[in-house]
Amino acid sequence: MRLAxxxxxxxxxxxxxxxxxxxVLETVETKQLWIADRxxxxxDFLSGILQRKASFAIREHQNLPWTAIKExxxxxxxxGGELWEQPIEIQRGEQSKP
Incomplete structure (x- = not known):
């Protein structure tokens, strides 16, 4: 088991x-999975994780502007219940982040 x-x-x-x-972003390493609440x-935080070639499973905040790519x-x-997954695109100004 790994601890914080x-x-x-x-x-x-x-x-x-x-x-x-x-x-916090300074500590993100490639291939890590970051799990957090909304x-x-x-x-900025999600983009920072992706820029460091890591992944995240973070509960969605209702103000996050996104568009579904797949169902x-x-x-x-x-x-705690059923787990769901959906690829999305996050819109940030002129740029999109899948």
Missing amino acids: VDIFPCEDGHAQERRLFAQ NMCTL LKSCGQVE
Whole structure:
């Protein structure tokens, strides 16, 4: 089993966690899988993970602008319910990120 190995302390207890994303992205390595909740579902963070040739399974934030490339597909059951997968394209200005 692998455990969390990095922490990102911040002296400001009221700081928005997204303010620390640049520090977090510095630790992303090729072929890693990052799993997170929707608070980490921002265009900059997702793009940063992809730029480092890593992958993510991050719960979608309702403000993320995306378009489906293929239909939603069931991938099986997990403890909390059914797991689904869908390739998407994220629109960012003039650029698209599949």
